Amino acid sequence: MKKFLTLLKIEGKLSLRCIDSIFFGVCMPVGIMILIGLIDGQNPTTSDAGTTLIQSSFGALATVGICATAFMGIPLTIADYRDKKILKQFFVTPVSPTMLLWVHAIINMLLSVVSALLIYAVAKTFFGYEMMGSKLAFMGSYLLVMISMYSLGLLIASLCRTVKTANVVCSVVYFPMLFLSGATIPFEIFPKSLQTAAAFLPLTQGIKLLKSSSLGLETSPLIPLVVLFGSLVIGIILSMRFFRWE
Amino acid sequence: MEISIEVKNLNKHYGNRIAVNNLNLTVKKGEVFGLLGPNGAGKSTTIDCILGLKSFDNGSVRVLGMDPTKERKRLFERVGVQLQSSSYQGNIRVGEICEEMAALYRSPANYDDLLAQFKLDQYQKQPVAKLSGGEKQKLSVLLALIPQPEVLFLDELTTGLDTEARRAVWDVLIDLKEKGLTLFLTSHYMDEVEVLCDRICIINRGHALVTDTVPELIKRSPYQRLEDAYLWVMKEEIAV
Numbered sequence: 001m002k003k004f005l006t007l008l009k010i011e012g013k014l015s016l017r018c019i020d021s022i023f024f025g026v027c028m029p030v031g032i033m034i035l036i037g038l039i040d041g042q043n044p045t046t047s048d049a050g051t052t053l054i055q056s057s058f059g060a061l062a063t064v065g066i067c068a069t070a071f072m073g074i075p076l077t078i079a080d081y082r083d084k085k086i087l088k089q090f091f092v093t094p095v096s097p098t099m100l101l102w103v104h105a106i107i108n109m110l111l112s113v114v115s116a117l118l119i120y121a122v123a124k125t126f127f128g129y130e131m132m133g134s135k136l137a138f139m140g141s142y143l144l145v146m147i148s149m150y151s152l153g154l155l156i157a158s159l160c161r162t163v164k165t166a167n168v169v170c171s172v173v174y175f176p177m178l179f180l181s182g183a184t185i186p187f188e189i190f191p192k193s194l195q196t197a198a199a200f201l202p203l204t205q206g207i208k209l210l211k212s213s214s215l216g217l218e219t220s221p222l223i224p225l226v227v228l229f230g231s232l233v234i235g236i237i238l239s240m241r242f243f244r245w246e
Numbered sequence: 247m248e249i250s251i252e253v254k255n256l257n258k259h260y261g262n263r264i265a266v267n268n269l270n271l272t273v274k275k276g277e278v279f280g281l282l283g284p285n286g287a288g289k290s291t292t293i294d295c296i297l298g299l300k301s302f303d304n305g306s307v308r309v310l311g312m313d314p315t316k317e318r319k320r321l322f323e324r325v326g327v328q329l330q331s332s333s334y335q336g337n338i339r340v341g342e343i344c345e346e347m348a349a350l351y352r353s354p355a356n357y358d359d360l361l362a363q364f365k366l367d368q369y370q371k372q373p374v375a376k377l378s379g380g381e382k383q384k385l386s387v388l389l390a391l392i393p394q395p396e397v398l399f400l401d402e403l404t405t406g407l408d409t410e411a412r413r414a415v416w417d418v419l420i421d422l423k424e425k426g427l428t429l430f431l432t433s434h435y436m437d438e439v440e441v442l443c444d445r446i447c448i449i450n451r452g453h454a455l456v457t458d459t460v461p462e463l464i465k466r467s468p469y470q471r472l473e474d475a476y477l478w479v480m481k482e483e484i485a486v
Binding site for chain 1: 297298299318319320322323325327329332333334335336337338342345346347349350351352393
C-alpha cells in the first residue's frame, strides 16, 4: 500500500506538470459550462419543456473530463512509458508493472471526477443548477461510463505499437467523440442523419444515460447499458489479448 | 562454492535468426563476470533471457537459485538491473525517480548517500531530461544499486561517461565487489573489463567463443593486452 501511495504521489505530480491533461480535462469543460450559462442558461431548451439548457447539458459536460483522460491521458501515457521501456524496467523490480497502470488509472479517475465536481460547483453557484434526478443514479452512471471509456482507452494503448500511432489514433477518436457524442455541442441540435450516425459512438450512449439520470427521465436505459457494458467487456478482452509491455 | 547465476544450454531465436546458441555460463558469488562481444552478438538478449524478460526456446536459467519468471518478486528484492539505454518519465526529477525506485523495495539503500557518492547530489531537484549523457548514465547505475543488490546486472555500464565519471563508477563497483557483490556486465571497453572483471565470456552470433579469466586469456593469446587478445579471439573464432 505504501508503495502504491508513493507511486501515486510521484506519478500524480508528473501528470499535473503537463498542462494539456489539465487544460483538456478540466479547464475546457468548465469553460464551456460558463459559456452555456452565459448564453442561454436560464432559458428553457427548444424541444423539451421544463428544463433549462444548463440542466440538459450537465450530464454531457460531465463526460468531457472522462473523454480527455480516456482518449488522451491513459493511452498516451501507456504508449510513452512502453516506448521508453519504463514498463519493462518494472519487470525487474519486486513490483508488477500492472501497479503502474493502476496508479495511472486512479490519477485519471481523480482528474475526471475533479472536472465533474468543478462543473457542478460552477453550475450550482453561478447559474442556480439543481440536479432533478437522483444523485446516486447519476454517480453510478458516471462510474460506468468512466470505466467503460477507460477500457477503450486501454484498448487503444494495446493496439498502437508506437507513440506516433497512439497520437494519431487518439486524435482521431478523441475529437469526434468530443464533438459528435453531444459532450460539447448539444446532441439535440444535430440534423437527424447525424444523430443516427453519432448514436453508434459509445460515448453518445453514455451521455444519454447520464442525461436521463440527471434529468430524472423515465426513458429505458437498456440500450445505453448494453453498449456501455459491451464496450467495457470487449475493451478488456481485446486489451488482454493484444497488450504488449514493450 | 556458492553459485549466483547459472545458465545452461540457453537457446533463443528470432524467426530464422539464432540470437543465442547453446550458451552455458556460471557466475560464482562475489565474482565480476563480463559478457563481451560485438554489437548484435546477443549480449542484451542473453541478459533479457537471464532476467526473465524474454522467453527462450530451451535451456535453464537460475539466479540466486531462483527461476526469474516464477519467483520474480522474491528475486528482484535482491537483484539490481541497469538496462541498456534506459530512459525515464518525461519531466521527472532526479530526486523523484530515486524516491520512486526506493519505494519498490523492502530495504532500499539510502539514495542520498548514493547521489553523493556519484556526485549527483546537486541535481536532486533537476529534471532528469536536463542531465548530460554521462550524468544520466551514472544515474542509471545508481538506480540499479537502490535495492542494495546481491547480484547486479549492468548492460554497457559506462557508455558515454567521461574519464573522471568512469573512474567514479568503477570505484563504487570495486568497493561493492569487496563487500561480496556479484556483478554481471557487458562492455565494449577492454580497459574497463581488465580493471573490473574476474572472468569473461566472449560471444559472437550467439555463440560462446571463450570463457576464461582475464590473465589466462591474455596468456593464451600471442598478445599482452586484453584488447589485442579480444580481437585475436574474434578473428580466429577459435571455439574453446
